[in-house]
Amino acid sequence: MPDHDALEQQLAIIEARLARLEKLLRLSVPEPASVTQPPAASSEGPASLSPPASPAPLAAPFALQEPDSAARPQRASSSAPSLDTTQLLGWSGATALVLAAIYLIRLGIDSGWLTPVRQLVLATLGAGGLIGGGLLLRRHDRQYAAFLPAAGVVVLFATVYAAHLYYGLIGGQAAALGVIAIALLALGLGTSFDSELYALFAVLGSYTGPLFLPDLRGAMGDLVIYFSVWSLVFSAYALKSRRRVVYLLAMYLALIVFSLLFTRYLRESWEGALLFQSLQFGIFLSTAVLFSVRLGRPLEFAEAWAHFPALLLFYALQYDLLDRHLHAWAPWIALGTAALLLGAYLLARMSLGAQSQAGRALVSAYIALVLFHAVYLDLLPPFAQPWVGLAILGILPWLARKREDSEGLLARWPFLLAGGLILLLNLANVLLDKAFTQAPVSPLLQVLYPAMSYVAYLGLRRDRRLAQAAQLLLALAHLSAMTAAVRLIDIAALASVAWLAVATLALAAGFVLRDRVLGQSSLLLFLLAGLKIVLFDLANTAPLLRVVVLLVLGLSLYGGGWVYRKLPQAAVGVSE
Structure with missing residues (x-):
């Protein structure tokens, strides 16, 4: 029968679709063993009932719940090391290599084979090996390979200091040239590896050099030139590499190390110290402005407050120097530095076309410091x-x-x-x-x-x-x-009466102004005045005056209590 055949055909189509849905949804319903294919439409039957080309349109909404594995985002493997872990492993490995070299040197010294010259040669070769190995590995993983040359730079600095200080194999000038060459090498490696670590090592090595090399601190002029040149070099490197931390570290070390050297060895050359401090202020102030302008970004608050301790250090060191040798000029020079800082801030704001809230707060804090210390405490007469x-x-x-x-x-x-x-x-x-x-x-x-x-x-x-x-x-x-009543009134009892008068006025003002805080504050005055009168004033007061004082005390306390009862329960008209 045609109708019977058509019905069976439709049921077979529905059953096939249900089976496909069950498979996609991973249902526990078992898949039918076989699906009877619909017979071909009979020529004797009604119009052909062809099934849809594919049941995909019905399955599509469910297919979204089970995306293809190629399109599914891959979850990070739990075994993948984090950046902190890789840094720890890299530094640990580099440190272990340095320690191995140290123990090898110690073994050679104990055996008598490793002479000072051989020690230094091996240290230099080891440093070269670390730097060369890092350069070879750079193409594979530049960030991780950077740890080896960093350790090599540290070994080179230690080698130069040891050769000069402990063994006397090289003179002071050769050691200074070695420090300069290593610092420049570190800056070059920092550019090659795109890492600020080398610049920081270069800053530490170059600025601490005069602490270990006497020839670099022999004369004030040489020391000023040495530090100023490095300040310019590191400022230029910071601008090129766009790393603010480089010139910040240089700024702190320049001020601190120079101050130590000046205090220990060169206290008589205060003019050179004043010149040095002024040069450093100009160099690093210009660098900070150029850095913000070049990046097109004003100072952020974290960056601004990283500068503030350096400003405090500069101000304290320079003002102490001026106060010792040019006391009359100290406040005016301090005001001049505040004016320069304000001018630099205005120049940066004009160039950027934007307001820096952090820079504004930094400049305001320094100017307020100068006004308080240099002007109020020092310049203003005591009277x-x-x-x-x-x-x-x-x-x-x-x-x-x-x-x-x-x-x-x-x-x-x-x-x-x-x-x-x-x-x-x-x-x-x-x-x-x-x-x-x-x-x-x-x-x-x-x-x-x-x-x-x-x-x-x-x-x-x-x-x-x-x-x-x-x-x-x-x-x-x-x-x-x-306090004013006690100091201005010679008779103690009358001073206590003045306290009562102040308490009464405060209570009355609180009542009139509907200010409960002001009214309540009078209670302490009443209490203190009463205790002072009873415990201290009555014994040394003339009889008539004693009577007057007690009358005033009694009336004040009773009247005050009456008014206090009429105070409002809360302050009225308080604005946000």
Whole structure:
């Protein structure tokens, strides 16, 4: 029957498709033993019912779950060594080779066969073998092969120092030329292997050379030339290789090693030391600017703060030198270095066409340091310092509340820190009654500092970001007011009455301004005033004055308690 044949044909097609789906999905349903092929359409039947060409369209969505192995991304093998592991193995192997050479030399020395000359020849040959082996292996794995020549460079430096210091086989000039040649060889290897490791070895070997070679530190002029030439070489290499760490290490070593040599051997040649420090400042400042401009990228924060300790070191070394020999010029020269740093920053910003927040913070921190140390502590007369602190106390709240301008020329926070430090120093002087003996209006300052501290608190109290700073100012204001009362009023009982007056005013101001912090702060003043009166003042006070003081104390405490009960539960109108 035609209809029966057509039905069997359709069932066979469906069964074949189900079998294919089961195979793709890896089902546990067993595959049919055989699939009956649909018979050819009979000419007597209805229109031909040809099956689809392929069941792939139905299987395609499921096939996505089992991609072809060629297209599947290969998972990294768990046995593949990491970069840190390869570095550890490479360094360990190179170190083992160096140790093997050392023990071989020791064995030769103990047996009497290895004379000093033979030791040095073998060391040189071993270093050459390490460098040659690394060059041969470079085509296969340049990064891993770089460890062998690095060990060879270390052996060469040690060979030159040993030949000069321990055996006396070569003179100082030959040793210096050897150090120079090895450092240049290291720079060449660094370029060949594209590794900063060689440059760092070259920096270490060249700058520490004068520590071991007396001929290099014999005269100030020779030492200045030696270090300055290397500073230029390493700066140029850093620019070429685009590795900032090279000139950074050179900068630190130049300042530190020269300072050690100057302190030990050349303290009388301070003019040369001043020239050297100025040259290093100019060389490395220019390098830092050129590096950023050449890369087209401003300083990042990690890079900027890597420069800051070097700036501190330069400032400390140069200011100490100037303070000993040119004291009057020290602050002005320090201001000149700050101006040069600011000019270099502006030049870099103009060339890059972009603002560097890290560079701006770095320059601002150095300028704030110079203003605090060179100008405030050194250049400013002692009698003027308290008035500067008072002026800072007046403008500090305004500066603190002002929003930071990211596009401004300088960052604000370093100057806030410097101003806060100046303020703390002057408030300490107020409390300890120091530094005001040379000021002609010391009593006025004793009054103005607590008064301005209260004003500063009122300016900051509504800013939640500065709540802790405001509370610190309030505490310092109370403390300085109490100190001023003791110093300006000869009678101890009347000074205690002044404390009560300050506490009453603070409580009243807290009530009027709806400032619970200010109101609560008066409790400590009431307590301290009461204890002072009862424990110390009454015994040495005239009877009538004693009665007056006790009346004032009682009324103040009772009235204060009444007002305190009316204080608001929380501060009102505090802004973000």
